[in-house]
Amino acid sequence: MGGTKAVQEVFTHTQRVRLLYKTILKLHRGLPLELQALGDQYTKDEFRRHKEASSEQTHTFMVEWTNYAITLAKQLGIRGTHMSKPIGKYIKEQQLDEFSGEQIYQLQELYEAATQEKGNEDNK
Template identity: 50%
Template sequence: MNQNHVQTVRLLYKTIQRLHRGLPPELQPLGINYARDEFKRHKTCNPSEAQVFMNEWTKYGLSLAEQLGIKGPKFASPLGQTLDEDALNALRDDQVAQLYDLMIAATQAEELDSENKPVQESKDGSTK
């Protein structure tokens, strides 16, 4: 494998991991671990798959950077993108399964975060 390609992959990986540090705390481990696993999984893929892999992760990185904004996620628009029906239909079965697993993991992270938030008491004595 070309040394320039290895450096490009390493730079993209480090950039993605840095961006993941800007995610809400409950989503950081999901993003970091998923990216690590994907980059490891594609370490020995063929050149055409490597090109698709690099293009998609570059698009993801740009999209995430745009969503996080300069001041972080609290000041930017909501995170994530909606997949249209055509994009879903274009996915292979294993990709659909992987997407489903990610959705479950993200949903569980959200639920854990909402369970850990302190209960606030309003002025009239009721709880929120």
């Protein structure tokens, strides 16, 4: 029996969602303050938007956010951002072709917010 299967049997869906949500917010504590605020807000908005999603959408949502949490944990490492690998991940053009119009719009908004924060940081 694999680890994922065991977790599914122990926790209800709602508990798994809450655990993932809290894990992501805890991981964000390892980010620079500006990115933490941006990441927290984006995460809260996305989890709120998907409360009434179909079971298929929910499965995809949980897989992708779990992958995000794993990637972020690896990038942050145990020593914090000053010793970690670069944060982020490039999206391949092939992956972008699979995004819906709404997802592209959200990605553009996230990019603009992230680059605006970076510009403000550079001006300090």
